[in-house]
Amino acid sequence: MQTDIDRDRIEAVLTDLVRIDSTNPALGADGRGAGEQEIATYVADAMHDIGLAVEHWEPVPGRPNVVGLLRGSGNGRSLMWNAHTDTVGVDGMDAPFEPTRRNERLYGRGTQDMKGGLAAQLVAARALAESDTPLAGDLLIAAVVDEEHKSIGTEALVERYHADGAIVTEPTDLQLVRAHKGFVWIDIQTHGRAAHGSRPAEGVDANMHMGRVLSRLEDLGRSLSRRTGHPLVGAPSLHAGQLRGGSAPSVYAADCHLRMERRTVPGESVEEALEEVRDLLRSLRDEDANFEAEAEIAFAREPLETPADAPIAAATREGLTYVLNDESAPDTGASFWTDAALLADAGTETVVLGPKGAGLHTTEEWVDLASVAQLAEVLVQTARHYCT
Template sequence: MRLDLVSLLDMLVRIDSINPSLVPGGAGEANIARALAQLLTQQGVKVELDEAAPGRTSVIATVKGRGGGRALMLNAHLDTVGVSGMTAPFTPRIEHGRMYGRGTYDMKGALAACILALLSARGVDLRGDVILTAVADEEHASLGMQSVLTRVTADAAIVAEPTGLQLCTAHKGFTWHEITTHGRAAHGSRADLGVDAISHMGRVLVALEQLNRNLQQRAAHPLLGHASLHASLIDGGQELSSYPERCTLRLERRTLPGESVTQIEAELKDLLADLGAQDPTFQAELKLTLAREPFSTPPTAEISRHLLEQAERILGRAPAKVGQGFWMDAALIAASGIPTIVFGPDGSGAHATEEWVDLDSLRACTDILTATIRVFCA
């Protein structure tokens, strides 16, 4: 049975796969993983399910080559963000060459393209294997990708996140931190006893603003621009008539290739040490809560060259080379030693109330992935 791209995407969008780590009670990936596994098994493809946590299921599907060739991984994620504010998010509709619905753009459209590209490898007499990893939890903690990488490797990987048919070879990473300032609780009438933790955090905020300005003065990455940081969440104090004994700030630092977590923590610790040197009553502590490394693949990598050649032949133009500010599973794949690029369709509305993928670009993406497989795995 030959699968149609539009019908396949329609099927995928109709399956609720909201990430339960983002939306309590979300459906998770088990249902869509089972449906995809059944579909691929019916097509004669070897399928394994990988459950990183209860209900957090990924699919590993392989079309084996005859041996002696290079293996190529195609990667997409199964989970979506929530649907608050959307009307009929799981009922796809097509208007003016676009399919609308939750996940069409981020990234079930690209998943459909990867599925058809994988199936195209059957019966072509390739030497190398083609592997589809359709993973859980990319939108939160990447449990699926981390688990799958303990079972799968390849000679190169294409992550099919939407890029507007541009070649992405770099994206930013991020670190999350908590800063807590400590004061001394006292009645609001006892200025002689109280130490205001919130006022101390105000000094931290001013210093962080200056650090962010300094980041903009450093050399820019050719594809990603500058690193940045921002204050995300803050809370503190007990009640109106008390000096606050504690204030906690949560901040995010967006990172560039070449920046290390150690370096970033050192900058923040130095910032707090400087504030402490100015005021002996200033007390603060820093905690790293999460780090995700940036991603960069040399544009000279062989998988980049093959995809660019096939894309230019199919599109009639050379795709632009770009970087992305947001984080992707590409960083984990590359960190495992697999040369990785990102290439996917055009559209809009990731995490928004109106989401769509351009169907012509999705067809072109499928053709380019298919052609790249036949060259790389030949």
Template sequence: MYGRGTFDMKGGIAAMMVAAARATAHGPLRGDVILACVADEEHGSFGTEEVLESFTADAAIVTEPSHLEVTLAHKGFAWFDVRIEGRAAHGSRPDLGIDAIAKAGHFLVALEDLGRRLAQGPAHPLLGTGTVHASVIQGGEEPSTYPARCHITLERRTVPGEDADSVERELTAVLDQLAATVPDFRYRLTRGLHRAPFEADPEADIVRTLTHHAEQALGHPPVVRVEPFWTDCALLDRAGIPCLLFGVDGEGAHAATEYVDLASLDRLTDILTATITDFCS
């Protein structure tokens, strides 16, 4: 089926709804089945955060598209704003001005070097190493003025063992080194949105149960995968809810042409139905 959102993730929502209805229609279960359709997953996942303020569960399945492969880990991220301070002055008065954009150039070079050091450092066995990049830069007002400040927004992708605190220490060390070695280098570092990485326990009951029924439906053990992007699994895991990600096959998430493979949608629905029935029996 072609259409915007069919792959990411209306297919997963449809499978969740039908599976929950089928599983509960088979007879009483030893527990409740919670169907959570939440907003804001593409940004801060504030919908899932609000759900977790009022509900908990013994296990969870996130049906983001995964090509019927079991996703057990993904990276996190942390956003930071760096403001490099200069001093405004007319372009004819270099004795008075401090060029914040030029000073920011030192930081951009140091940030690129940090990225190289991360790539060569210790790696997570599934997710590899963390990464860092400058995302947005803003500075200056007009050609004839020394810029008083330059703003850089950066993103640091994290792996298990890293978090916003460790990233802040890492960036502070880089910036403090520049402040100690580059004349007139002054900065302000501000933490933005950050989300933890995720790694499931492969022996958790929900992982074993879904993997078993996926193998029954597919005729072979499902492929185990990891993702470089972030999902709601991290919030569920942080709340003490064992979880994993498992969804449809298809292509075109966030693209002009998007589709879901309907055979995979049927298989996903069957696997979810069997998993719910088995787990809650």
């Protein structure tokens, strides 16, 4: 059954969304982004207008999540569509909130990441709400805050709402993503002994000791890149993100601190990633009794892996095949992390599917409008397959 996705409406909704500055408060200039209040009001109004039951609540003051419910007519499976309303900052952009169209491309901050996905959800929800054949299961549309920083929106959402399956409409070039990497931030501290630079017999240089750690991490990174990894996301990786050590040029550094990032693949645990680093520190200590260091987890997010035969993957694949008329499109994986992993952790089988475009997090971000309309159509078809 072909639904009529209204292309003009998609462009109008997306243009409205991009015009609202919703820079994540933590990511704006001087840590003062506009936040999600205004866009949440717009989304809630749009949901009311479609006829959804709307809840609007603030997991932290001034930062509202919005959830719209299209009640199913029976006991079918429930489905959630999830989009974040915040964007990254706009440094270096001329007119980030003035969307401009060139051919099929719409340019502006958030067009691809991920107001395109949110616009597709709102228009698809309208098509389903106005349809003569209602879904048997509930459909939830969740517009959440803060994905670009700490994901407090989806963390609060999973405490309040549960669905059997979910689709996160982050940009994937209309490919079905059912696996992505996780990440682990590990804090490593080397300890030396402060002494005046003129007294080498007394000083122990924590910065030099961190140099040894960095050299071993580089080796470890090379060996990670040679691993087979995961069939959809490839090999794990690491990098030395932030480094800080010492107090003055003529003082032996007493401490040096590294916050490194390890990108994990499905099947790897946070503890394994930490143990690899601790092993490396132990071997450095075995070589030099003056070497003193420790490592601990600062922050971690799990990878995503949804089985190929999960009902949400099957339904989304059917929707995609129907709309794109291409049976050969393979499932794929993504290297970036998304809120899909939090939904999966909460027991909701989840995939990621979003529009085509480029330039996310750069000064020239755009989305392909035709792909946003196709995404809306896939969402409609997938809901029909899944919510039975």
